[in-house]
Amino acid sequence: MISEYEKKEAINQADDIASLLINTNNGSLFYKVISNFVEKSCPTNRLEIKHPNNSKEMEYNLAELIKYMVSVAAEKNPPKMYTTGQLAKYFGVSITTINNWINENRFIGVKRNTINEKIKISENTKWRSPNGELMSVREIVDLWKQNNIRRNVSPQEEISEVENVIKYFESKYGGTYEKIFENKVDLNDEEQRDKEEWKYLLKRKLK
Structure with missing residues (x-):
């Protein structure tokens, strides 16, 4: 279980993590993998998956994806099986x-x-x-x-x-x-x- 403190820490660092990933040699690949994973794995209508036109947009969108993943991971009620x-x-x-x-x-x-x-x-x-x-x-x-x-x-x-x-x-x-x-x-x-x-x-x- 992710605590409320851990959730806040992870969200606060999302921008920095996104910047590090995007500015690697495979930054666009990381964005593609994460955005596709979220799109396929998470419920619809909870997050709009955007298609960036440049690296700055990609970095911002990736940070939003990471924050979303943190929020889902921290949900107290597990999904129904x-x-x-x-x-x-x-x-x-x-x-x-x-x-x-x-x-x-x-x-x-x-x-x-x-x-x-x-x-x-x-x-x-x-x-x-x-x-x-x-x-x-x-x-x-x-x-x-x-x-x-x-x-x-x-x-x-x-x-x-x-x-x-x-x-x-x-x-x-x-x-x-x-x-x-x-x-x-x-x-x-x-x-x-x-x-x-x-x-x-x-x-x-x-x-």
């Missing part, structure tokens, strides 16, 4: 689709170290839409909440949607979850993802 199952609900897709998006780097900066590694994704993570637009996970969740309030989806309707996906899996594999996956060990990647999603849906149905 979401499982692939939760994201499937908010994006309105299957867990398999969420996993495919992770593999395709549609969630910027999110990677699996192993095939079946269970990961959580921060609300600050940027998601790349099919048209190339970047949106934060937080924005997607907020949109889902707004739409859900307008739709006023009943618990019965939500259960019905879950049951339809379960029936899809039963049809795909020709049996119930217990019959197909209870004792099956050697699973390929698709089967492993379907197993996790199917299990998650069965738990949701029981709630």
